[in-house]
Amino acid sequence: MxxxxxxxxxxxxxxxxxxxxxxxxxxxxxxxxxxxxxxxxxxxxxxxxxxxxxxxxxxxxxxxxxxxxxxxxxxxxxxxxxxxxxxxxxxxxxxxFELGAAVPEKFGYTREKLWEHSIATAITANVIAHKINYAKKEDAFIAGLIHDIGKVVFDRFCHEDFVTALTLADASGRSLFDAEVDIFGESHAFIGSWVTEKWQLPSHLVDSIRYHHTPDKGEVELKLVEIVHAANNLVHAEGYGNGGDDIVPEINGLFQKTFGFSQHDLHELKLEVKQNFESAVEFFQTVA
Structure with a gap:
């Protein structure tokens, strides 16, 4: 419900x-x-x-x-x-978009930390797209950047319920995605796709937001969904910013299964993301 x-x-x-x-x-x-x-x-x-x-x-x-x-x-x-x-x-x-009231400090979730997470996801998605020769490389970047826009909606317009979801995830050791479904009846991925569809963004971008936690359900362009899903998981595992989740995903098997990446390929990807992260943060500070 x-x-x-x-x-x-x-x-x-x-x-x-x-x-x-x-x-x-x-x-x-x-x-x-x-x-x-x-x-x-x-x-x-x-x-x-x-x-x-x-x-x-x-x-x-x-x-x-x-x-x-x-x-x-x-x-x-x-x-x-x-x-x-x-x-x-x-x-x-x-x-x-501005975030609403401050989230309790213990969660480590702030507007700045969320955007750091989003920027790192955008960079990672872009690097993956180049490595696998995905045709729409610019779209991989923007899809990574706005994949968590639903969290901004929840935080700004349903703030108390969002804090409850963060609290539940923290206390139960479950993902924020699952906690949101318990509290809201839907996740940030759903509301993010709903908002961006209202904005008339291209359907493959909307789809990548909707299914970035459940890539097997992708409907429009599965490869972009897989790229954003993998990028999001790597960024969580490497600790860039804070998307509200403490669960550290296993990424070695994910990247091998999805893209055929070896351990060396994954290591090179991490290095490239690290090298690009600082300049990207400076880039987005220009926007703010």
Whole structure:
């Protein structure tokens, strides 16, 4: 049975943040095969703050551009439509969502720690995508970044119930996912996919959020779901940030079974994630 507060959200009685109109128009334009780089630049240019942030991020050390990118059209041509969409979406998510009241200190779960976890998951998903030659590498990054957006929804709009779920997970030694299902009747993966579907994000991104704990149920693009699931587990095991779970997953067998990774492959993956993490945190501090 659905928790009362979650039902209020699903019934539309609690107003959740929506993506700005400029982002919605950008999403539509990127999906339109007739759109051009100047079209994308004009849409973004209608929001001066968004334009400035995108140019700042594109020129950050994280992307390592060989020369300064000075215009949105140039950025769109160099980066590609999908990458620009994902940068804009990242900015919008950071701008629209704030966590609610402070979670008790003992859980180690803060907005900063959650975003560190999310950033590390994004990096890991991106590295995995490159190593297995997954075609939609930029989507692996954004899927990793927003995979836990449902936790932000729970924390902000159902805060007391979310703390109860954290408490239950901590006391019982179970996963936060399972504790949420007990308290809310659904998990952060469900509400995250519900919100992003309302935002009209591409179905394969929504699917990766919905099933990042249950990859065998993936419906749209199983490989992306597997990438996010594996990335999330590795980040938990390596201790980047804090997603609200104390359970340390076993990752060796997971990576061997899913991607055919040897112990050496997994070691190389961990090193690459570690090398990229600091620059990525600096990158996202530019957004905040």
């Amino acid at each position: 659905l928790n009362k507060n979650l039902k209020e959200i699903l019934d539309g009685n609690i107003e959740l943040p929506t993506l700005p109109d400029v982002i919605m128009r950008l999403l539509s334009a990127v999906d339109n095969p007739e759109s051009t780089a100047p079209d994308i630049a004009r849409i973004i240019g209608s929001d001066q703050s968004l334009m400035a942030k995108i140019l700042k991020l594109v020129n950050s050390p994280f992307y390592g551009m060989p020369r300064q990118i000075s215009t949105l059209t140039q950025a769109t041509v160099v980066m590609g439509f999908t990458a620009i969409r994902n940068i804009a979406l990242t900015i919008a998510v950071f701008d629209e």
